[in-house]
Amino acid sequence: MKIRLFKKPEDFDIAEAVGLVSSPKSGGIAIFLGKVRNESHGRRVKKLIYEAYEEMAIEEMKRIREGALKKFPILDMVIWHRYGELEVGENTILIVAAGKHRKEAFEACIWAVDEVKKRVPIWKKEVTDEGVFWIEGEKAIPDKKVH
């Protein structure tokens, strides 16, 4: 499946994703793999808790893939996202874009990551050494619930 959500412990098989978009026509495949980083706005991150509105997230990811195929002369694209409690170093998102040439593959990949962040109904909570924060777009809002 080229569009998919993975609930931890399920994880990406990058070779499988590359296989899904590969064809004799593809001369360049760009891969973006997002990871949980150990720092955010100066705070030490322990883990990220991702949640998704699954049904809509899938539909929105499909629309982004279709948009990328129209906007860029690419051959194919995979958009996968994980959710659940993800520790530092774990995979979060995978975008694979296949093109005849590298330029369109890179450009489509960058565009798709940005669109996923903007539009796909997935949210993360940062668990840090200074407390827990809901991340909403660019904002970090302290979580009132005790963890």
Next chain:
Amino acid sequence: MKVKVRYFARFRELAGTGEEEIDLPEGSKIRDLVEKIKELHPKFKEEIFGEDYDDSADVNISRNGRYASFDEELKDGDIVALFPPTSGG
């Protein structure tokens, strides 16, 4: 008519529930539903929308799995979701 309302992320905590059914008069629009939600869950009024209708509030609304505007008319059985700006990736 009845619509199913779903809340996600921080909004679920403000509503105190992930899902509820809300009764509305026929012909209601999403903005009417939002007014009803503000009555049912005053925290939305205090923390999200303010007293008056606020178009710039950081709120996303979807209807049956697609982003929707406040002017959209609702139908019986619709699934409406309210959620904050997204942060995937």
